[in-house]
């Protein structure tokens with residue numbers, strides 16, 4: 001099915017902010033949520049863009065997501081921070097957490113920050129980018145408390161979420177390296193996008209409700225439940241367990257280890273390490289070696305069927321340039337779900353209509 005609508009960034013942000021505000025959020029919260037989600041779409045990650053709004057609205061109505069909640073500092077030991085998101089919007093408590101950790105890393109050379117009980121933190125690259133903009137390396141392991149959707153290596157049903165790993169590295173004279181991926185073979189949201197578009201997906205990503213391979217995304221969108229596989233077989237599985245142990249257990253937010261099919265909320269626990277590369281005494285070598293190494297990588301001839309070798313972060317920058325210019329495509333199913341979510345919050349139909357027409 002073709003994408004049905006093309007939006008410019010600003011009207012889409014205004015529209016999403018209006019839906020979030022209808023859920024009781026203060027204007028700044030509504031803007032942060034809308035800005036974060038639309039940016040994910042701009043960067044090509046529709047799975048973590050505005051399509052999340054219906055889930056947020058359901059979570060809000062069920063009480064698992066709390067509007068206008070701010071971070072609680074559980075422990076502040078200088079370069080070690082233990083933070084609790086108190087079930088607030090990840091787009092708000094995530095900003096607050098990074099705004100605390102960044103100056104600490106500047107002051108001490110590094111900072112270890114854990115954040116538990118944040119509602120969905122969206123694209124984890126968003127948080128690494130905040131630190132990278134300040135010249136810091138930012139490493140993140142994140143667990144997901146929502147519904148188990150990913151099977152462990154050698155397992156026939158789901159035991160954990162899509163637990164993302166992210167590393168941002170500022171590169172002297174270059175755009176940063178931004179490695180940011182789910183440890184599942186593919187992000188679950190991408191399966192929702194494919195399901196909404198009526199598409200099948202590539203082989204090797206999913207198992208059905210009997211543990212057999214399938215390319216039908218329905219098995220991770222609607223019952224009967226199958227599971228996503230991990231990326232890189234046992235290696236992605238290992239990383240995912242690290243995300244549970246550091247992002248979940250060590251953050252204080254908790255791990256996924258129970259059956260719970262009833263609730264719409266998505267909590268993330270995050271373990272983050274921020275490092276000031278200028279403080280290790282290797283700045284000159286770092287600058288020289290990164291330039292030499294990236295040049296070496298880029299001179300690698302492309303394999304058949306590929307145009308060039310890219311560095312992590314480049315695809316998102318390419319998407320962003322394209323979508324800033326051409327607009328953001330939104331499929332009809334996703335759009336309808338967002339309108340329905342707005343209606344659940346009694347968002348005025350006239351507002352919906354005017355904002356939709358502004359696309």
Ligand SMILES: NC(=O)c1ccc[n+]([C@@H]2O[C@H](COP(=O)([O-])OP(=O)(O)OC[C@H]3O[C@@H](n4cnc5c(N)ncnc54)[C@H](O)[C@@H]3O)[C@@H](O)[C@H]2O)c1
Nearest residue numbers: 121122123124162164178179180181182187310311312313
């Ligand atoms: N909050 C949550 O609970 C949660 C859970 C899972 C994933 N996520 C987010 O979902 C987003 C998407 O994850 P994903 O696994 O679908 O991403 P993906 O499979 O598109 O991989 C993205 C990473 O691979 C790099 N990349 C892509 N193509 C490349 C190429 N040709 N050459 C070099 N590098 C390349 C990108 O720059 C990026 O670093 C991420 O932002 C992640 O943080 C969030």
